[in-house]
Amino acid sequence: MKKLLSLSLFIAVIAFSNEANAQKFSGLDKSPMDMASYPTDYKVSEKVVRIIYGRPQLKNRSLAELAPIGQVWRTGANEAAEITxxxxxxxxxxxxxxxxxxxxxxxxxxxxxxxxxxxxxxWGSYFYDESGDVARITVPNGSDASSLEEFSIAFDNMDNGTKMVMGWDKTRVAVPITF
Structure with a gap:
């Protein structure tokens, strides 16, 4: 009886382990998720801001094609970017x-x-609802001589805070954040 119980347990373990091995996982996302934070060190207790966003690539397309002028854009790829x-x-x-x-x-x-x-x-900006806006600001559209293939967000130190800098192609947009 003991051997039969052990054999049954062994068969059950094998059956469940095969199911776990048969799990299908998706490949890499074409626009991978990324994160930027300020300060950039790993002391979570001192964080002021963190942003999670998708990083689309130009891939021989124009910035205006991917983020059309005058239209609400999700600020990245896939899900709308989220800032904390x-x-x-x-x-x-x-x-x-x-x-x-x-x-x-x-x-x-x-x-x-x-x-x-x-x-x-x-998902994207398809269901964007202006009534949920907390802040709406305008900032100058700057540029840089070097081109970025992937949409990127970084933080740059400034007096009393930081600047959230968004860059893609040769476009650079900076939002001051003070605290």
Missing amino acids: FYKDVNFGGKDVKAGTYSLFTIPGEEEWTVILNNNLNQ
């Missing part, structure tokens, strides 16, 4: 409470509109 402030901040001149927000932008020729929105977990 761990303390109250001033975001480009607007006071914003600590919390997590969706980040949208409206690209322009001379300036970009940058939007923080209360509605989270959105």
Whole structure:
């Protein structure tokens, strides 16, 4: 009886382990998810801001084709970017409470509109609802001599805070964040 019970247990373990091995996993995303934070060190207790976003690539396409001028853009790829402030901040001149927000932008020729929105977990900007906006600011559209193939976000030190710099192709857009 003991041998029969052991054999049954062995067969059950083999059956479940085969199911685990048969699991299908998706390949790498064409626009991988990335994260940027300030400060950039690993002391989570001192974080002021963190952003999670998808990183689309130009792949011989134009920036205007992927982030059309005058249209609400998810600010990256796939899901709308999400930005978390761990303390109250001033975001480009607007006071914003600590919390997590969706980040949208409206690209322009001379300036970009940058939007923080209360509605989270959105795919793209298809269901963007302006009534959820917490802050809407405009910042100058700058440029750089070097081109970025992948959309990127980084933070750069400034007096009393940081600048969130978004770059793609030769376009650079910076939003001051003070705290």
